Amino acid sequence: MDLLKRRIIEDGTELGTEVVKVDSFLNHQLDIGLFMAIGKEISRRFGHLGINKILTIESSGIGIAAITALYFDLVPVVFAKKTQPNTMTEDFYGAEVKSFTKGTVSVARVSKQYLNPEDRVLIIDDFLAHGEAAMGLCSLVEQAGGTVCGIAAVIEKEFQGGSKKLRDAGYYVDSLAVITAIRDGQITFKD
Amino acid sequence: MDLLKRRIIEDGTELGTEVVKVDSFLNHQLDIGLFMAIGKEISRRFGHLGINKILTIESSGIGIAAITALYFDLVPVVFAKKTQPNTMTEDFYGAEVKSFTKGTVSVARVSKQYLNPEDRVLIIDDFLAHGEAAMGLCSLVEQAGGTVCGIAAVIEKEFQGGSKKLRDAGYYVDSLAVITAIRDGQITFKD
Numbered sequence: 001m002d003l004l005k006r007r008i009i010e011d012g013t014e015l016g017t018e019v020v021k022v023d024s025f026l027n028h029q030l031d032i033g034l035f036m037a038i039g040k041e042i043s044r045r046f047g048h049l050g051i052n053k054i055l056t057i058e059s060s061g062i063g064i065a066a067i068t069a070l071y072f073d074l075v076p077v078v079f080a081k082k083t084q085p086n087t088m089t090e091d092f093y094g095a096e097v098k099s100f101t102k103g104t105v106s107v108a109r110v111s112k113q114y115l116n117p118e119d120r121v122l123i124i125d126d127f128l129a130h131g132e133a134a135m136g137l138c139s140l141v142e143q144a145g146g147t148v149c150g151i152a153a154v155i156e157k158e159f160q161g162g163s164k165k166l167r168d169a170g171y172y173v174d175s176l177a178v179i180t181a182i183r184d185g186q187i188t189f190k191d
Numbered sequence: 192m193d194l195l196k197r198r199i200i201e202d203g204t205e206l207g208t209e210v211v212k213v214d215s216f217l218n219h220q221l222d223i224g225l226f227m228a229i230g231k232e233i234s235r236r237f238g239h240l241g242i243n244k245i246l247t248i249e250s251s252g253i254g255i256a257a258i259t260a261l262y263f264d265l266v267p268v269v270f271a272k273k274t275q276p277n278t279m280t281e282d283f284y285g286a287e288v289k290s291f292t293k294g295t296v297s298v299a300r301v302s303k304q305y306l307n308p309e310d311r312v313l314i315i316d317d318f319l320a321h322g323e324a325a326m327g328l329c330s331l332v333e334q335a336g337g338t339v340c341g342i343a344a345v346i347e348k349e350f351q352g353g354s355k356k357l358r359d360a361g362y363y364v365d366s367l368a369v370i371t372a373i374r375d376g377q378i379t380f381k382d
Contacts, residue, residue: 023304026304028305032268035257063253063256063270066254076223077221114219
């Protein structure tokens with residue numbers, strides 16, 4: 001997705017060789033016009049799969065998932081929580097998720113009410129790096145007996161191996177901008 | 192907003208006399224069609240104020256803020272973070288926020304880049320209870336020299352005093368559904 005790649009080059013910041021910071025448009029300040037283009041492109045790539053639910057994880061995935069639902073006939077969006085609020089009183093599905101960015105391990109939780117065997121789920125996240133969050137979300141869907149139809153990441157850091165791990169596990173993965181290397185202040189994209 | 196009140200009555204769950212749980216459509220599973228109606232209504236109430244930025248706090252405010260921006264000419268959405276990720280390397284504005292629901296105190300942070308003196312800000316959140324989160328967000332805007340044009344909550348629990356506290360401090364507050372009491376499994380709305 002050229003618009004997105006250009007934006008990453010113009011407004012992204014490299015932190016070392018592992019991290020690209022896109023705070024100005026993707027995960028702190030949100031450019032909703034760009035989110036609409038992202039949602040439309042995700043729909044172009046995943047729209048034929050009979051998806052009836054979108055699943056993401058707090059916090060950065062939520063805005064992208066909400067806008068993307070506009071292009072999927074307003075299917076429900078569910079976001080997994082990383083802490084257990086005292087309003088989550090019923091049973092939940094849980095999966096451990098390690099965040100390399102934050103250096104923490106948390107449990108992603110979804111109330112059992114909101115994932116079901118009939119669900120055909122699109123998993124959305126802002127970044128796909130080591131694949132830990134996506135793998136955890138797949139586990140939640142499958143604990144409920146649902147089907148993971150695909151995993152859409154806005155930005156993939158291919159060199160961190162997440163997409164390979166997910167594809168090896170049989171999942172359909174497609175990312176809008178695939179970064180193959182961050183070196184000497186230069187971001188290299190696939191293609 | 193009648194559509195919303197009906198939805199709270201039909202799908203909300205009371206937990207004691209303090210908490211109404213709206214996980215099925217507002218803050219765990221998200222009904223994006225309802226969010227569009229919410230965004231449109233917020234625009235009807237706040238659209239004349241020259242707002243050029245929407246500010247919310249992770250996580251439950253993000254989806255509502257993102258969809259609401261569609262009705263405010265796609266103004267940027269900024270969400271305050273409750274933890275400091277290792278990509279937040281620059282200076283930030285911070286304000287302490289107590290969560291009565293989670294029983295925690297956290298610091299709401301926004302990078303100094305994303306709040307400015309020119310900002311005319313609409314603050315959005317899913318709930319307005321004791322007003323702690325909204326008060327913290329107002330502080331962030333004002334630390335940056337910006338203007339708080341208004342505070343829009345989807346659901347206000349008036350009996351917890353947040354709106355009074357905010358209005359006493361001079362802010363314009365308007366909530367789409369105002370709950371005056373939760374008693375004997377019954378939710379009472381204002382009007």
